[in-house]
Amino acid sequence: xxxxxxxxxxxxxxxxxxxxxxxxxxxxxxxxxxxLTGTKEGCNDGNCGACTVNLDGRxxxxxxxxxxxxxxxxxxxxxxxAEPGKLHPLQQxxxxxxALQCGICTPGFLISAKALLDAEPHPSEDRIRFWLAGNLCRxxxxxxxVKAVQKAAESA
Amino acid sequence: xxxxxxxxxxxxxxxIAALAKHGERxxxxxxxxxxxxxARAGRWELDALVDIKHIPETNVLELGSSEFRLGSAVxxxxxxxxxxxxxxxxxxxxxxxxxxxxxxxxxxxxxxxxCNASPSGDGICPLIVHxxxxxxxxxxxxxxxxxxxxxxxPGRSVLEDGEFLIEMKMPMPQKGFGAAYERFTPRNEMxxxxxxxxxxxxxxxxxxxxxxxxxxxxxPTPILSSAGDFLAGKEATAENISAAAQAASGDASPIxxxxxxxxxxxxxxxxxxxxxxxxxxxxxxxxx
Numbered sequence: 001x002x003x004x005x006x007x008x009x010x011x012x013x014x015x016x017x018x019x020x021x022x023x024x025x026x027x028x029x030x031x032x033x034x035x036l037t038g039t040k041e042g043c044n045d046g047n048c049g050a051c052t053v054n055l056d057g058r059x060x061x062x063x064x065x066x067x068x069x070x071x072x073x074x075x076x077x078x079x080x081x082a083e084p085g086k087l088h089p090l091q092q093x094x095x096x097x098x099a100l101q102c103g104i105c106t107p108g109f110l111i112s113a114k115a116l117l118d119a120e121p122h123p124s125e126d127r128i129r130f131w132l133a134g135n136l137c138r139x140x141x142x143x144x145x146v147k148a149v150q151k152a153a154e155s156a
Numbered sequence: 157x158x159x160x161x162x163x164x165x166x167x168x169x170x171x172i173a174a175l176a177k178h179g180e181r182x183x184x185x186x187x188x189x190x191x192x193x194x195a196r197a198g199r200w201e202l203d204a205l206v207d208i209k210h211i212p213e214t215n216v217l218e219l220g221s222s223e224f225r226l227g228s229a230v231x232x233x234x235x236x237x238x239x240x241x242x243x244x245x246x247x248x249x250x251x252x253x254x255x256x257x258x259x260x261x262x263x264x265x266x267x268x269x270x271c272n273a274s275p276s277g278d279g280i281c282p283l284i285v286h287x288x289x290x291x292x293x294x295x296x297x298x299x300x301x302x303x304x305x306x307x308x309x310p311g312r313s314v315l316e317d318g319e320f321l322i323e324m325k326m327p328m329p330q331k332g333f334g335a336a337y338e339r340f341t342p343r344n345e346m347x348x349x350x351x352x353x354x355x356x357x358x359x360x361x362x363x364x365x366x367x368x369x370x371x372x373x374x375x376p377t378p379i380l381s382s383a384g385d386f387l388a389g390k391e392a393t394a395e396n397i398s399a400a401a402q403a404a405s406g407d408a409s410p411i412x413x414x415x416x417x418x419x420x421x422x423x424x425x426x427x428x429x430x431x432x433x434x435x436x437x438x439x440x441x442x443x444x
Contacts, residue, residue, distance in 0.1 A: 002159040022162035022205075025192070045193045047346070049259055058233065058262040064189045065263070068162040069207065112258070133345040134257020 007071045011036075012080025020067040026060075027051045029067030030077060038078035040104050042136070049135035052108035053077050059115045061134075078107035081114065090114055090152040099148035101139035109135045113149045122153055157195055160202040166210050168293050168322065174206045175318045176295055184208045184320040186229040187263035189256065190272045206320075213322050214267070219244060222328055228267030228321040232279075233258075235266065244328065246439060247286065247335030247354060251278040254339070257346050267321050273307040273377070280307065280378045281354035281370035282337045286326040294319035304370070307377040332359040334440030336432040339372065340424045349373045350416040353404065353428035355384075359440045362391050367436075369400065369429055374408035374421050381407040383429060397433045404429040 004019040011034065020029050027044075030036045030053070042050030044063045051062040054076035081088045090113050093099070100106045109132065116123055116131045123131065128149050129142070137145060162185075165171035175182050181203040185191055195202055208214050209229035216227040217234055219241060226235070232252035236242050242249050248266065255264055255278050269279030270290070280303065288303035295318050303324070307313050315321065329335075339352035352372030358365045369383040383400040390396045410421035 002161055005162060021159065023157055023160045023195075044196070046189050046256065046260060049257065052259055055262070059259050060262045061189070061259045064187075064192050064260075066162055066185075066188070066192070066205075068164075069188070071164075115258075130345060131258055134259045 005068045005071075007068060009070045009072065010074040012076055022066065022068045024067050025063050026053070026055075026065040026067050026070060026075070027062040029070075030062060030075075033067065036077050036079050038107050040107055042104065042108075047136070048105070048108075049112065050105050050108045052111045052135065054111055054115055059112050059134075076111070078110060081110060088114070089155050090117070090149065093148040093152040093155065094145070097144050097148035097151060099140060099144040100137075105135060105137045105139075109137065109145055113152070117149070117153055117156065121156055123149075125150065157198075158201040158203075160195070161204040162207065163204055164207045164210055168211055168213055171206050171208050171211060171320060172293060172295055172318065174204065175320065178202075178204045180317045182206055182317075184271075186214070186268045186271075187231060187260075187265055189260050189264040190268060208320055211322075216323055217241065219328065224326050224328055226266065226324045226326070228271070228323055229265060230267065231263055231265045232261035245286070245335075247282045247337055247356060247436070250337035251282045251354075254278055254345060267324060270303065270306055270324070271313060271315060271321055273309070273311050273313040275307075275310055275375060275377055276349045276352065276373035277378065278337070278339055278349060278352060278372065281352060281372045282335065283324060283326070284370035284378060284380055285335050285337075285354040285356035285368040285384075287368065288324045288326045290324050291322045292319050293322045298322065304378070304380040309376050329443065330358070332365075332440050332444055333357070334359070334436040334438065334443055336435035336439065338428050338432050338435075340428060348415065351408075351410070351421045351424035351428060353425060353432050355429065355432035355436045357387070357392065357433065357436045357440050359392060359437065359444075362393075364388060364390055364392050364396075364437075367400075367433070369404050369433070371404060371408055371425055371429075373415075374410040374425055379407055379409075381429075383407070387433075392437045397430055397437075400433060401426040401429040 042048035214229035235252040266279040335356035339349035341347035367387040
C-alpha cells in the first residue's frame with residue numbers, strides 16, 4: 001500500500017492543502033480530489049491539450065504531471081479564469097465567434113490562449129496557430145478558435 | 157497503473173539512494189511527458205519515480221568560457237527563451253522549439269529526450285553534432301559517455317539501473333562554427349519525425365575543418381553519419397555538400413512503418429542533410 005502524500009499549493013489564487021496518492025496525475029487530482037471538473041481528460045497522454053492548466057506561469061498538460069509534483073507551486077485552472085459574474089474576454093469571444101461545439105477542448109484552449117495573450121497581447125495569426133498547436137479540436141476546424149483569440153486580443 | 161511512490165530528491169546522493177532502494181522498479185522523473193505516459197501504458201511496473209528536477213546540478217544552464225553545461229532536467233523552453241543560449245546554440249533551439257507543443261516544452265527537456273532513447277527523438281541528433289558529453293551519476297560515482305554512444309536501441313540506453321543523467325556538456329561554439337537541425341513531418345508541428353538530420357560544421361574561411369552529421373528515425377538508434385568525416389578538409393561547396401548528403405543516405409538503415417517507407421526515409425536523409433549543412437554553413441559564416 002502506497003501512502004498518500006501531503007501537498008500544499010496555490011490553486012486559482014487560494015491556498016490548498018490536501019492528500020493525494022503519489023501516482024495520481026494532476027488532472028485526476030484536480031477532478032477527483034479537489035472537485036474541479038472544468039479541466040477535461042482527452043487523450044491522457046500529452047497529445048490533445050484538453051487538460052491544459054497553468055503551472056507556475058507556464059501551460060502544461062496536467063495528465064503528464066503528478067498531483068504530488070505541485071507541492072509549493074501555483075496552479076490556475078479554467079475555474080479561476082472569470083471574475084465572479086463576468087466572463088473573461090476570451091470566454092466572451094469564444095461564445096460570440098462560436099469557437100466551440102462539444103466543448104471538451106474549450107477549457108484547455110482558453111487556458112492556453114490566456115497564457116499567450118498575457119505574454120503577448122497582440123500576436124500574429126501564425127503565432128496564435130503555433131501556440132495552440134498543442135490543443136486539438138475535432139469540431140470547429142480551428143478557424144473560429146483563432147478568430148476568437150484575435151477578437152479577444154483586439155478588445156483588450 | 158501500478159501504484160508507485162513519488163520521491164522528490166534534492167541532491168544527487170538522495171536520488172542515487174532512492175534509485176538504489178528500488179533497483180529496476182524505479183525510474184528517474186524529470187519532465188514526465190514520456191515516463192508518466194509509459195508507466196500508465198504499462199511499459200513498466202514501477203515501485204517508485206524519483207523526481208530529479210529539484211536537484212541543483214540537473215537545473216544548470218551555464219555558458220562558460222569553453223563549455224556549455226545543460227542540466228538534464230532543464231525544460232525545452234529554457235533553452236530557447238534564454239537569449240544568450242539561443243544565440244550561441246541555434247541548432248539546439250531548432251529541436252527544443254519543435255518537441256511537442258508549448259505544453260510539452262514547459263516540462264520536457266533535451267536530457268529526457270536523450271534518456272527516452274527514441275530513434276526519432278528530435279533532441280538527440282543536435283546534441284551529437286555539438287559533440288556532447290553526458291555526465292551520468294550512479295552508486296559507483298559519475299561517469300561520462302559521448303552523446304552518440306548513449307542510445308543502444310529503441311528505448312534503450314547505456315543507463316544502468318540506479319543511474320541517472322545529471323547534465324550534458326558541450327564545447328562553446330568557436331568562431332566559424334554553425335549547427336542546424338531539421339526533420340520531416342506531414343504536419344508542421346506536434347508530430348513525430350519521419351526522418352531528421354542535424355549537422356554542424358567548423359569553418360576556416362571556406363574550408364570545412366571538421367563536420368558532424370547525425371540522423372534521426374532511420375535506424376534503431378540515432379546515427380552519427382560518415383558524412384562529417386567525408387567533409388573534413390574539403391571546401392564548403394554545393395558539390396561537396398551534395399556528396400555528403402549522398403553519404404548520409406547510405407548510412408541510413410530505416411524500416412518502413414505507418415509514418416513512411418524505408419525508401420522515402422533514405423531520400424529524406426539526403427534532402428535534410430543538404431539543407432542542414434547549408435544552414436550550418438550559413439550560421440558558421442554569420443558567426444565569424
